[in-house]
Amino acid sequence: MDPKKPSEKNIAIIVDQVNKQFGKPSETTWWKNLLTNFNHKTKNGAANGNGAQNGNGAKNGADKSTANKLTKKKTVTAVDNVSFDIKAGEIFGVLGPNGSGKSTLIRILATLLLPDTGELTILGHDVVKNPMQVQEVINRVSVEASFFKKLSPMENLIYGARLYGIGGKSTQKKIEEILIRLGLEKRSIYSPMEEMSRGMQQKVAIARALLTRPKILLLDEPTTGLDPRSKREVQAVIREMNEEDGTTILLTTHDMQEADNLCNRVAIMDKGQVVAMDTPEQLKTLVPQTNGHAPSLEDVFMELTGRKLKEEHE
Ligand SMILES: Nc1ncnc2c1ncn2[C@@H]1O[C@H](COP(=O)(O)OP(=O)(O)OP(=O)(O)O)[C@@H](O)[C@H]1O
Ligand SMILES: [Mg+2]
Numbered sequence: 001m002d003p004k005k006p007s008e009k010n011i012a013i014i015v016d017q018v019n020k021q022f023g024k025p026s027e028t029t030w031w032k033n034l035l036t037n038f039n040h041k042t043k044n045g046a047a048n049g050n051g052a053q054n055g056n057g058a059k060n061g062a063d064k065s066t067a068n069k070l071t072k073k074k075t076v077t078a079v080d081n082v083s084f085d086i087k088a089g090e091i092f093g094v095l096g097p098n099g100s101g102k103s104t105l106i107r108i109l110a111t112l113l114l115p116d117t118g119e120l121t122i123l124g125h126d127v128v129k130n131p132m133q134v135q136e137v138i139n140r141v142s143v144e145a146s147f148f149k150k151l152s153p154m155e156n157l158i159y160g161a162r163l164y165g166i167g168g169k170s171t172q173k174k175i176e177e178i179l180i181r182l183g184l185e186k187r188s189i190y191s192p193m194e195e196m197s198r199g200m201q202q203k204v205a206i207a208r209a210l211l212t213r214p215k216i217l218l219l220d221e222p223t224t225g226l227d228p229r230s231k232r233e234v235q236a237v238i239r240e241m242n243e244e245d246g247t248t249i250l251l252t253t254h255d256m257q258e259a260d261n262l263c264n265r266v267a268i269m270d271k272g273q274v275v276a277m278d279t280p281e282q283l284k285t286l287v288p289q290t291n292g293h294a295p296s297l298e299d300v301f302m303e304l305t306g307r308k309l310k311e312e313h314e
Pocket of ligand 2 (some may be wrong): 102103104220
């Protein structure tokens with residue numbers, strides 16, 4: 001028996017010394033080389049009906065400099081030796097500046113990316129070795145959620161539910177309930193997704209995740225782009241899921257107030273590393289009071305992730 005198991009009883013997610021780099025030589029993948037060779041061959045413009053343009057805009061075929069740009073990418077350490085445990089039933093927030101590694105970490109946990117090193121388990125399932133078991137217990141909402149844009153929210157959600165083996169008339173009723181609860185008008189539920197604003201589409205993405213009642217919910221900026229009322233509606237649903245279903249939630253956000261209100265504990269990341277981790281209340285004790293005002297989580301964020309402008313340009 002695994003000696004680690006007894007102490008893992010109330011732990012839902014374990015992230016242990018995880019590292020992830022992008023742009024390593026091994027990631028200069030075969031398809032990029034293929035693309036480079038192809039572009040060389042079509043140097044004088046492959047004016048065929050398929051429009052031989054590459055994704056980098058080299059309309060008439062890439063020259064050597066494009067080839068270099070494609071193959072000599074700078075290595076980025078997106079996640080740098082990150083470790084933390086999330087307790088079952090906890091709402092755990094990950095905060096950090098743009099590019100600090102939050103989404104990369106979520107994508108690794110969601111089995112969409114492989115870590116370079118380190119171990120991750122979700123409800124005892126190894127994320128790398130048993131991705132299928134992990135996928136059964138998680139659901140992820142990201143800012144760039146994808147849908148069949150010509151179909152309505154209802155059709156997209158019915159499709160999503162079927163993938164999880166959920167169907168029948170009651171599902172349709174439930175979908176309607178969730179969408180209305182999230183503030184969507186009834187007529188939007190049956191109109192094509194492409195006619196909806198980004199915020200409304202974000203709500204549909206959240207509804208899709210809630211529908212399957214996952215044990216673990218990975219929310220990557222779930223309220224980004226929502227108006228204040230919609231934000232509150234979504235936050236209320238997140239809290240409800242946690243309190244009523246005991247769903248364990250990992251959440252990233254740039255809204256410090258949201259993290260303060262929702263999260264039991266928060267990890268602050270900077271340049272791929274966790275620079276602080278505690279309850280919002282404890283984190284606030286890390287910075288001094290200013291002008292007699294108690295520090296906010298935003299003050300803590302600024303203090304811990306602060307770097308001089310000069311440093312940023314180096
Ligand atoms: N697929 C990728 N290929 C190359 N580099 C990547 C890739 N995905 C992320 N990165 C890089 O990894 C770093 C971390 O990115 P990540 O998206 O995890 O940050 P983030 O904390 O989620 O940022 P944001 O707050 O803007 O969403 C960044 O430097 C980013 O450019
Ligand atoms: Mg992100």
